[in-house]
Amino acid sequence: MTSAPALLALFAALLGAVLPFGAPTAQADGDLVVTWPAVTELNPTITDYPIHIEDSGPGTLYVAWQWSMGGVPQEVPPSGDVVVNLARDGVDRVEVRRCVDGACAVVAASPLLHVHRGIAMEYFGDGPFTIGPHGMALRVKFQPGTGPVDVAWSLTSLDNPGGPVLASGEYQRLAGRKVDLPYYAPAGLVEKERLQLTFDYRMETETYGILQRQDSLEMRYDTTVWGKVTTSRTTIYPMRDGLGDQVLVGFDNDEDLYDAKLAVYDSAGTRVARFPQEQPAWDDPYMWEWNGRSQGRLLPEGRYAARLTARDMAGNPVASTKWLTLSHKRLHWKLFDRTYPAASTLVDRYVERCSRLQRPSSHGGRGSLGLYSLAKCGDRAAGVVSTIHGVYLPSARDGRFKSVKVTYLGGKAEGARDAYVQWFRYDSHGDYLGRQQQGGFWGTHSPTPLPSHAIADRRTRPHVYWGLGLTEGSRYDVQSFRVRVRYWTFS
Template sequence: MRRVGPVVLLLLTAVLHVVPASALVTTDAKQEPLLQTVHWRVQFSPNGDGRKDAGRIRFLLSKSARVKLVVRSQITGEVVRGPVRLGRLARGEHLWRWDGKRDGGGVVPDGTYPVMVTATRGERKQTVNVANATVVTTMDRGSLVTTRLPVYPQANQVADRVLLVYLFPGWDYLTEFHADGVPRVVFEIRSGSGDVVRRGIVKHAITPTFAWYARRGDGSAMPAGDYRARMIVHDGAGNRQVFKRQLTVSHEQLIEDVFTDTLAAGQTRRFRVAEEDYCAATPSDRFPDGLSFRPCWFDGPTRAYFTYSVPFAAAPADSFRVSVTGGPTEHGTTDQGYIYGPSQAPTFTVPGDGTTTIPWQTPDLATHPFLPGLSDALWWSFSTESPDSYDVDTFTVEYRHYCEAADEECLNP
């Protein structure tokens, strides 16, 4: 028996990983395929709104051939359209438009429909699943969220702004790793008279975000008063949703206020980052309500992510810093830990017994854990690397925010 060399095996493996299983066809390897796919994924919305009402099915012929096609339900295998006989077509790329209707009329239910094309030339015959046509006539409604209002464009101490964020249905932080993103989002802000004062477009973002400073292009402040934000969300099938939100611009000045809180490490709220492999902290024997970061059982860090919810509305102009107090698990050793905030760089070393404070950080209000609940405005992480072992007693949070001078609720939460 002739052996297959490693290069051939590598090429075969690459082909199996690249070509979708449903697009594989049986053909004579010595001949050029008659038929090839052009665009595998096709989305459209046959709802009569004039936007992507037909699916554009493309395929490529290497030689002239007689062509027919059928459209099947991916769930039941039922033929919903066809056979459609396209006759003899010339060599090259061809386009067939499907209006989403089944034989006899009527739009098919939302779902995926494989399009099978058969090309015949003499005794040669080849059938290929040239596209998976996905019919989507409705969109699940997402949400538009904003950070603290009003916007203060004339504030001297800080460049104040508001964030407008679109969350698609079921958003959670894991979607940042696995979702394809929202195809297109248009943000508009209009004055009370209806004039568009700001417009922006975000494409293919997991969490489309728009920042508005309430300033003109020359940097001057917009007039105080009410404005209307309008967000238009487009999906890949041609559907769209419109969201509206009232915004307010104020010309009042802001004053700085620093909110401070000290927390036992073991009582500080934690969250898990599922995309990382690390060992969890355990209760400390050295500090009451403390946490112990001991060597991990595998070759990885021991880590915890912490979060905190401030008792007032957070704004992107805010900042915070965290101090950690603790010491090596075995008192007197040189073991150390590491702390960092949302910037993730640099990481600050926590040596020996004592307190270490990271520099002021900007809260990330366009991701988890602040989203989707708009509550946990800041986060930080503490970790150790084997063989070091370190115990944390307390964290002290300092949160710098900005309030109107007369806003007692903001200044004294």
């Protein structure tokens, strides 16, 4: 008797043999001749598959159906007939293998066989685990053949054994193609009630005879569904400036959604964007980018609706809408240009005892200032008049400004022979940067602009400072200041 380890080694060798491509009805391999039946489509319950062997070669012969899928080998005599055990349905070949001293090789193979005792089913999509009062369908493909299949289904309660059939139906479908098998549950059942959906199939064929099959699925009654549209922002600014150019549109759900459609519509209900359904069941929160365009065209400003429609596994519908605002605001450099009465910008002053800061100035005008050195006495050691001025600037995106240009309308006071004023610049901390002397002509004066780094608190409440000063009897009027600066803004 062959030992168990030897049998295991032999079986492993049989499984490792190489599969040939095809085989004629009668096949010879040296001293071996195998005669195969002409039939290639059969039902083993009504048709046998006998082969005839003539062999004078070495070793032992084995035959098996679906060998590569774990078919059990049959030892065959060197001469005679053998009925092959077609234990399982499927499409494959019968193989003959010769084993000599523990080494096995395929020496013959049948034509490709189609073996069916019953109806083969291929299911598409996830199987149903819940059922509701809405019509549903199971997508399948029947094999073999292309003829009609009689389908009968019924729904019963597992929580009420022996109870009545809750719903049922009958229809025909064709084999060989994808078909839908509709079913439903009546309204009014108990939420989460355990149900059994049973399908009975029957097919009459010339080749295989009458084939039958029954499948039962356990599920629960479900009438609830939840899902909603989600967006990464509520306003989109699709101006391609890097700020809010796109919005992420998706959905949130607590169970798988099917037949989901997610799209964006304008206020008139016209669809302007549709997002792809990358798979039939959406089991995770997907997000897609929308750039505020339809087929590459920038859409007008206004309100847009992101809408989701779907169903859950039980067929319960879900619909959700979230409104978005589309704005044409954009990032750009904007000019701030404002004129101030001189006195309205005054932050601080220093006036020595022989001098005077007068309001209004000798030229008149509301808010004008007059800086008059030695207006009260002739002590040149007490002749200084100086002022510090400042204004707030508009808020800028990321605190971005260009240089600040401050000009002023002014000149020597009425009746003064000659005059000058010193223009002082300060940094963002109020520290002195430098000065520039301005002449006494009456008109607009344009000192050197203040650099952008001279702007204080640029990200919170931006402002700038400058100063005026004179001495030695100079008398100077300032009517107004004009402040101009370009700042980075979103509008």
